[in-house]
Structures are given as C-alpha cells and as structure tokens.
Amino acid sequence: MGIYRIQPVKHALFSTVFILMFSGQVRAQRPDIKYEVEAQVIGTTNDVVPFWMRSNQFGSIPLSGASAGFIGRAYKEYQNSKKIDWGFGFEGRANAGKGSNLQLITAYAKVKLGVFQFKAGRTKDVMGLNGDTLLSSGNFSVSGNAAGVPKLDISIPEYYRIPVFNGLFSFKGNFVHGWLGRTQILDSISPTSKITYYINDTRPKSYFHQKSLYIRLGKADWRLKLYGGFNHQVFWGNEQAAYGSNFKLSPAETFFHVVTGKGYGTKGVPTSKIGNQLGSIDFGAEYDFDAVKVMLYRQTFYDVGALSKLGNIADGLNGISVENRKYKDQTNGFAWKKILLELFYSKDQAGYPWSTFTKSGDEDYYNNFYYVNGWSYNSLGLGNPFITPRHDARSGQAIKKADYFINNRVIALHTGLTGSFNNWNFMTKLSYSWNYGTFGTSIYGSSTGHIRNPQTTNIFQPVEQFSFYLEGTKPLKNGYSAGFSTAIDQGKLLNNSLGLMLKLKKQFQ
Numbered sequence: 001m002g003i004y005r006i007q008p009v010k011h012a013l014f015s016t017v018f019i020l021m022f023s024g025q026v027r028a029q030r031p032d033i034k035y036e037v038e039a040q041v042i043g044t045t046n047d048v049v050p051f052w053m054r055s056n057q058f059g060s061i062p063l064s065g066a067s068a069g070f071i072g073r074a075y076k077e078y079q080n081s082k083k084i085d086w087g088f089g090f091e092g093r094a095n096a097g098k099g100s101n102l103q104l105i106t107a108y109a110k111v112k113l114g115v116f117q118f119k120a121g122r123t124k125d126v127m128g129l130n131g132d133t134l135l136s137s138g139n140f141s142v143s144g145n146a147a148g149v150p151k152l153d154i155s156i157p158e159y160y161r162i163p164v165f166n167g168l169f170s171f172k173g174n175f176v177h178g179w180l181g182r183t184q185i186l187d188s189i190s191p192t193s194k195i196t197y198y199i200n201d202t203r204p205k206s207y208f209h210q211k212s213l214y215i216r217l218g219k220a221d222w223r224l225k226l227y228g229g230f231n232h233q234v235f236w237g238n239e240q241a242a243y244g245s246n247f248k249l250s251p252a253e254t255f256f257h258v259v260t261g262k263g264y265g266t267k268g269v270p271t272s273k274i275g276n277q278l279g280s281i282d283f284g285a286e287y288d289f290d291a292v293k294v295m296l297y298r299q300t301f302y303d304v305g306a307l308s309k310l311g312n313i314a315d316g317l318n319g320i321s322v323e324n325r326k327y328k329d330q331t332n333g334f335a336w337k338k339i340l341l342e343l344f345y346s347k348d349q350a351g352y353p354w355s356t357f358t359k360s361g362d363e364d365y366y367n368n369f370y371y372v373n374g375w376s377y378n379s380l381g382l383g384n385p386f387i388t389p390r391h392d393a394r395s396g397q398a399i400k401k402a403d404y405f406i407n408n409r410v411i412a413l414h415t416g417l418t419g420s421f422n423n424w425n426f427m428t429k430l431s432y433s434w435n436y437g438t439f440g441t442s443i444y445g446s447s448t449g450h451i452r453n454p455q456t457t458n459i460f461q462p463v464e465q466f467s468f469y470l471e472g473t474k475p476l477k478n479g480y481s482a483g484f485s486t487a488i489d490q491g492k493l494l495n496n497s498l499g500l501m502l503k504l505k506k507q508f509q
Contacts, residue, residue, distance in 0.1 A: 051489050051494060128143075139384065346387065352444060392494065400441055409435070465489070
C-alpha cells in the first residue's frame, strides 16, 4: 500500500517535469515564422507607372492609372547562433484596376550548413558590388529589377574569414543553375542564310548560369578594407534547336563551355561563346571613421569581349556611399542614415571608329542576336534599369528592329538618401540621365570586327530624363505601419508621369 500511495506522486512529479521540459522545448524549437499583409491604393497619370515606382522592385509593380494592390508575405530567417538552420520565404501580389493580375515575387526554401547555404526557388537576389542595394541605381549584371529566375543556388553568402594570416583574407561566392522557361530565340543560325523568323509556339527551354567570387582584404579590427571580385551570368540552351546537326557538343560539354566561357565553332557554327554571357569585374574600398563609414566602388562591364582588350574600360558604375554610424530610427527632427552617389556610364562600348579593335565589335549591352528579348526575364530587364527596353521608351525614337533594348548608351547621375524625419523613416532617389540610343541607331553604326554599318537615317536623337522618388513609413501600434510613396518622371526618354501610393501594413507571427 505504501508503494501504491507513493507511485502517483512520483508519476505526477515526473509528468509535470516532462510537460514543462517538453513545452519549453517546443517554445525553443517553434519556427520563428513572420507574416505580413499589405494593402495599397495607387494612382498614376498618363497611363504610366513612374520609373522609380517600377524599377528595381523585383517585379512587384502596380498597374497604371487608379488601382489597388494586395501583398502577402510569410518568411522565416536564420537564427544567428545556429550553425545549422533552415528558412523559407513567400511573397505574392494581386493587382486590381483597369485590369488585374497576380505576381509571384518570391517562393523559396533555404538551408544553412555552417558557412554554406543551399537555396532553391525564386528569391530577391542581386549580383555585384555596390554601396547599398536599396539606394543604388542598380547593378549591371542583376539589379533586382525583374523577378528572380527560379534556381538552385549553393553559396557562401557572407564573407568567410580564412583562419590564416590572422584573418587577413575573407571571401564569398555562389554557383547557380536556373530555369528561364521557354524563351524566344532565332529559329536558325547560319553565316550564309538570312534570318527571317523566330521560334514561337514551339520555343525550347533555356537555362540560367551564374557564379561569383568576391574577396575582402582586411583584418577584423582594421579600419580599411579592400574588395575585389567578379560575377558571370549566362543564358544558354537551345543550341541543337538553332544549329541542328552541325552542333556537335554533348550536354555535358556544352555546360562546360558555358561555365568556363570557352568559345566553340565548327562547320556551320560560327566560333563564339555559347549563349548570352555578361557580367562585371568589381572593386571597392571601405573605411570606418567611427562617426561615418565610407565606401568607394566600381563595376566594370563585360558583354561580348571588348573588356579583354580594355576596349570599353571607360564604361562602368562608379559610386560612393556614406553611412552615419550614430544614426537612430524615429528621432524627432531630421536624421540621415545613409547617402549614396553614383555615375553610370555605358556610352563607349568600344563602338567608335577610333576604339580599340575587337572581333566582337561594339558591346551593345543587354541586346543579343540569338535571344530575341536580350538580357530580360518576363519582359523586364535583369540589369540596371537606365538601359531602356523598347516598351518603356516614348514612341517616335529611332529603333533598330532586332533590338529589345533601344537605349543602352547612357550617362546617368544618381543619388539616394535614407533617414528619418519626425518619427517617419524615409528613402528618396533622384536621377538625371543623358541618353544616346545604341550604336546601331547612331551615325557610327553597329560593328562586328572590321564590318561597320554607319547610319544616315534612323538616328536616335539624344534626350535627357529626370526621375524622382520619395517614400515614407511610420510604425503604428500592434504591428501596424502606414506609408506612402510618390514618384515623378520628366524628360524626353520616358512618358511624363506622376504617381502616388498609400499603403497600410500589418506584421504578426
């Protein structure tokens, strides 16, 4: 009887301890999933969405005119203390106005294993070295202008400090295989036949390759840090569809040529790199002054081969960013957080008669004779939005029929600023550009090797363009925040327009 009386007490005590431990374990292991819902009311003039209201938005773009937008997000980020962790993200947008559409902005899963990350799906990623992704006019290679290409990505996403030389060297990089879906390509390619039509209903699938490597020089306690690296992107696939039996490489051999950038040619196949290849070689320097942190950077572009001879070395994205290390959010009065200044220059392209000779001729950034829509995805340019696709430009300008991007010779000054004013957080962008079309619509004409096609008609008339953007956000109670954004375009490249957006967001978990 004594044992019988004591046993329930022991059992109850054990159960209580077990339940407390288990509930604590559940609380500790419960995924920290966050949710957001956002409602927007938008109005734009002239049936156009202004430049900075649609550019570098990862494809999350409202309808023109009067419309409403609804956004839903769910995501889980890593816990910094964990060496092994997982996460995911989802963002979708619904627009309703003159028409309606649904946009899948992100949908991905990711796993962290030490310094490595494995990621699959559509993500908000950019590629290139700059002072601030949010404020920048946009990287040359991938700026976040279009929605992300669905992909598998293995990377070291943050700089890993090598445990030799007292941590002097750090590096990061990635390797990607992505799926572009069905793309419009030339129906056939031959150096002697005239190309007159394209693959449409039977368009074959194309792929996306990307890799990068960036190195940082500087110990953890150094004020000065130096950066350098490169990125390489390729649209590829469809080679058999274009060349037929003349193309002799196996799929594995084709992929090797894509990754290494090695040229290929044989009878009936003119020697060239496979696919549409481009990227940038980047350098930067950062100095910590305690009160502010300053970063200088440059992206040097390559597309069809002129950079190997420094033929287009004048072209590049040059910038400086200054970060206020003493900034605090939501202060009374005015406080600045970061300011960025950039010069985007793409006018040279090794395309002048006096430029360094290259077999490939002028770079003709983002256009490609094989991929009809050039360096774009779902009708949006993947790179810097100052390079203008045909459908965004004013009608009436000179256009080369084969070009998807009709303005890629650009000089642009751009500035961005973030901070707070009377408990409102704000971001603003201001850009002014001089636009010169392409070499194919210039008096110099497009070029390939020694072949040049000077123009006397169909000449792009140089035009200037001003674009402005301002957004503000104010946190409210219970996870709510209210905000607005406004943008304006004035000039001769784009249709003049004004836009205003009001938004209300709720965060919870």
